[in-house]
Amino acid sequence: MINLDYTELTGEIITRESFNYEEERACWNRAIKKYPKVIINCSNNPDISNAIAWAKKNSLEIRIRSGRHHYEGYSTGDDVVVIDVNKMNNIEIDEKASLVKIQGGVSNREIYETLGKANYPFPGGGCPTVGVTGLVLGGGWGYSCRMLGLSADSLLQIELIDYKGELIIASENINEDLFWACRGSGGGNFGVVTSMTFKLPAKQNIATLIDIDYANINLDQIKSIFDLWIELFKDLDRRMNLKMAIYNSKINGKGVHITGVFYGSENEASSILSKFKSVLPYRVFDLKCTSILEINRIIQDSHPPYEKYKSSGRFVFNNYDSSMVKKIIKLVNERAEGSIYTAVSLYGLGGAVMDKDKEDTAFFYRDAKFIMGFQSVWEDDVHAKTNIDFVKNNISFIKSITTGAYINFPCGELENYEEEYYGENYKELRKIKIKYDPSNVFNFPQCIKTIL
Known part of the structure; x- marks a missing residue:
């Protein structure tokens, strides 16, 4: 075993002998368990340059980390050099x-x-x-x-x-x-x-935060919301964007949760979303006009400090007929063993995203209607493989009805991943x-x- 000389590195050096190694190696997705050779918390450019030179000198692979949120954990790895820039936050x-x-x-x-x-x-x-x-x-x-x-x-x-x-x-x-x-x-x-x-x-001083939830509803009721969603996005005001999660939760059963932001008044938002208020009894229908700062605080605070999950996302171009919508909804009819939450989600696109052509930047899928995400969340490690397999199997179906994959919602099992992520x-x-x-x-x- 080669003894590495860490004295040539600068910044905060974390090795397996460091008291905070376990904390420092952790990803936001706690299902990812990787053991880097060394983590370098950099404070400036020379720290980064030194880390790159040192890794090359010692023939070690480099990973780059800022927020620890890579779905598949590619910002870390076993026996690698992790260059972390989290401290560079000016x-x-x-x-x-x-x-x-x-x-x-x-x-x-x-x-x-x-x-x-x-x-x-x-x-x-x-x-x-x-x-x-x-x-x-x-x-x-x-x-x-x-x-x-x-x-x-x-x-x-x-x-x-x-x-x-x-x-x-x-x-x-x-x-x-x-x-x-x-x-x-x-x-x-x-x-x-x-x-x-x-x-x-x-x-922009104010905007409207949108929070809608229908809990403990059946598949036919979910379909009625899905149909409204598709109709809404045909000519949706570009000041509004929404994410819809069709979920199966251990706590709230089967339901639909819609989150969004509208850069306009509460009354305008209410008018745009009026059909969602009357389609079914809801658990929550909250439109809150407040500051941009407060809206983002509420959205940020709704996320857990970490999770164990498998997830991915692909682009939707098709107009799905009634039978296909039912098949999509049935993806969450059952949860995997040990799962506390599974969902198929639609992330709104269109509007200003389409103002640029697919050749203007490396982001190719400018004209997609939505990103379709799929995930399963669990708590006990004993259920990890079952949940991962559950997502992989269902992603196979989602792949058949979508085109291309979103690089920020990656999937490690993709074949021809470059074509999937980047198109032409x-x-x-x-x-x-x-x-x-x-x-x-x-x-x-x-x-x-x-x-x-």
């Missing part, structure tokens, strides 16, 4: 230039808090501890995307440390190909992101990968390949 607002610059470790909650206090919305994600950089690199779905576009659509400049340990800047005017790739190719392919600069949207853009992404990481230093499961 945020600078330049209101005169309408810009915000963040460091690579900023989380959703941190950017929502900072911008929300200044009455700025931000097209971020729903979960508080997700790293903004990982979200943006994958395109970035969020409750504001129909009005503000994907997270990546506001990006103006990115800085990253490359395979040589050197700083690279990419924008529309410099390293344009890399900038194109960094808006939809997913995290970890080209280097360690140290900063992102975004264009600030117009200030995958060939160009391979060329860019070869150009900016010719030695394939940033190599991990489902990374962009360097073989044309």
Whole structure:
């Protein structure tokens, strides 16, 4: 066994002998159990460069981590070097230039808090501890995307440390190909992101938070809500976006939960959603007009501190007939053994997401109607395999009725994953990968390949 010299590293060094190793190696998805050789909590660019050089010198694979939220755990691994940028979380607002610059470790909650206090919305994600950089690199779905576009659509400049340990800047005017790739190719392919600069949207003092829940209902009742959902999105005001979860919960039985944000008044939202109020008796129908900051706090706080789950997501283009809708709903008719929650979810797209063409950024599936997600959540490790197999089996059916997979909701079992994640853009992404990481230093499961 080779003895490694950690003295050449800078930053906070966590090894298997460190008292906080178990805490530091943990992912948000507690079903992922990986044991890195070393975790380096970086505070600045030199820490990152040193980590890359040290990993190459010792022939160790690198993983890049900011929020620990990768569904399949590709931001960590067994016997790898984890470069963690979570401590690099500075945020600078330049209101005169309408810009915000963040460091690579900023989380959703941190950017929502900072911008929300200044009455700025931000097209971020729903979960508080997700790293903004990982979200943006994958395109970035969020409750504001129909009005503000994907997270990546506001990006103006990115800085990253490359395979040589050197700083690279990419924008529309410099390293344009890399900038194109960094808006939809997913995290970890080209280097360690140290900063992102975004264009600030117009200030928005208030909006309406949407929370609707129908609990303990049967499959026919769920179908009536599903049908309303499809009809609603045919000409939905782009100021509104919604996520609908058709769930089977150990606590609330079978039901539907709709969460959303509307950049308008409570009365307007009520009018748009009026049919959802009358279609069935509901457990919750709450429209709350309040500040952008408060809305994001409520959404963030609705998420658990961690879970054990298997999940994935794919793009919906089809108009499903009645029989297909019933088949989709039946995916959650039963839970896997040990599951406390399973759901098939629809994440709204359209609106501003479609304002760009599929060739404008690496995010290819601009004209999809929804992202269809599927998940199972459990608590006891003894049920892990059963739940994972349950999701894998049902994803096979979902794959047959969808086109392409969302890189930020990845699935480790995908064949031809590059074509699935990137559509026709995958060939160009391979060329860019070869150009900016010719030695394939940033190599991990489902990374962009360097073989044309």
